[in-house]
Amino acid sequence: MAIKIGTEQFKERVDNGIHDDFMRGAVASAQDGMSMKRRAATTEDLGNWEEWRNHGEEIRQHVLEHLDYYLEQLSENVAKRGGHVFFAQTKEEANDYIRSVVQKKSAKNIVKSKSMMTEEISLNAMLEEEDCEVIETDLGEYILQLDEHDPPSHIVAPALHKNREQVREVFEKKLGYTKSSNPEELAYQARVTLREKFLAADIGITGCNFAVAETGSFCLVTNEGNADLVTALPKTQITVMGMERLVPTFEEMEVLVSMLTRNAVGQKLTSYITVLTGPREELDVDGPEEFHLVIVDNGRSKILGGEFQSVLQCIRCAACINVCPVYRHIGGHSYGSIYPGPIGAVLTPLLGGYDEYKELPYASTLCGACTEVCPVKIPLHNLLHKHREVIVEKEGKAPVSEKLLMKAYGLGAASPALYKIGSKIAPAAMNPFTSGDKISKGPGPLKAWTEAREFPAPNKERFRDWFKNREKGDKKL
């Protein structure tokens, strides 16, 4: 699976995540910082934020309902401007087409700007098999690439799990870097090294934030300006887009770009929003001479028309990831997918299958924080719940502990008498694992949890008993 990262099982990944103190601290403060910025840029800055969300939702739903129409219009308009469009139903088809362009150009040096779609189709692996040097030019992705292809842990800030000292070590080892771990010095080193790569590149490859059907354009959203260099310097440009990432006109593009930047990083707009149409024009000096747009399905048409269709509304802002309490504790790598967090837990099983990803819909407390912040109103926690229904009812693949728990809870909660007994014996049953009022070495399903933290012990006095005593006039709190 191309969206898969790592080889460990879900439980081991979570275990690694929970015990990585730097990562957990970094994720927690990143979540707090990003959520604060998002709130400032959305609900606080725009008094009518709910209207924006409604508009975002209606645009995305309209596009999905008329997707064939808009893709046809887009491809006509790209071709009118001299661009080549390839529709790829599978990742193999996409890679085969891109390989043929690379071979035709005898390309050896390739620069890329950040693209989840190219991660999804494992494009870099294919290009490396073709003996190409492939350079990721987004600073975060470049760091990960230098560090032996360490996988990304967040869709907006991919190197979130690394600290500056680790980055310095990677630069020292791979680039002969001798300066400090000051982020400015590190970034300057990347600027100098990558400038050479941009100037020498034969092909530039990008993803696509939103394509515009009416004009055959597409836009790229960055802060570093790397996408501009990727698309201005090499003679050939290849853009790879997920088939749902488009809008009717510039006017809808504008709305979604505004929502993306405010939600992803709390900026009104990022430093660079670049809208490109076709290859360079006749007398232009910079920009690509040849432009290829690869539109990829890779499982999306199976989601379309079904009960999970709304997940295709996603604009990849990561707002849901930044508020998720589960992501906060286990980090991005635990999901085993390039798409982590709530959006990943919904999307990954659909693209990668339940066999591999049946645990992900359970990596959620169903608290609904994700649904509440989603700028295009994807009912994320409802979709997670729907996944669980499918897993239990149709696939019969619920994790064993979940099955037992549900069974026990079903039994225990079904009859008031049994529930009464259960809650009465809980303090005693937990006694061997309790010190003071905390459980620190829990049995069964509590074990993994209490290895890393303590769990409050059941109250010695049950609520029912406390209430009864209180009624009797024995008022102690």
Added chain:
Amino acid sequence: MIGTIHNREKFLNQIASSLNRPRISEPLERPNWKYQPQYEVFKGASQDELLEILKEHCKKIHTRIHTIDLTELPAVMNEVVTEYGGGPVVTWKDERFSKWGLDSLMKEKWPSKNIDVFEWDYNLGEENVHKAENANVGITISEITLAESGTVVLFSDKDRGRTVSFLPATSIMLIPKSSLVPRMTQAAVKIREMYQETGHVASCINFITGPSNSADIELNLVVGVHGPIKATYIVINDL
């Protein structure tokens, strides 16, 4: 030149079949959206009010802003270029520079002070890009300026190379005050109108907001990554 389209029919038929309906063959009208919150932002603001919003936002995007009358332009340009450490300077080929009285600065004063000035010339091909790559300062002009986000909008063409705005180490963007609009909404409407009138849209439209930056290392903001390290806006009172 017309490009090619591969594998389209099968692909789009699959989509229509997933949506449980035949392919859409009739032209589709742009929907009347139920919600339109974007037009409410700074609705009815005057150019002066928009300028204040722009100036305020420049503080957040690490961008110096000067607001001047046209007569002051050569002196202010000279000051900013000197502060940025002098040349080489690279500019678009644009008659507005001359119209705004910059000829003697760009064509006489700077060269006499050993500040190399290169004007984009498509006849020279690749050399333009080398000049931009080695330049200390790039000078461009904003066609539409977004007050809300502090964003300049640049349209590329044969005389206005894309690389002038992002290869040089620093960037100066000239902003006619008349180009100010509330936000990206008005720019999108205007670009769409231009497209409907001419059937054409520039091959590269850049919405640029201050210097390049990154927060990829421990979420620490670093200003100046791949694009310019410093940026200055000069708003010219042309109203």
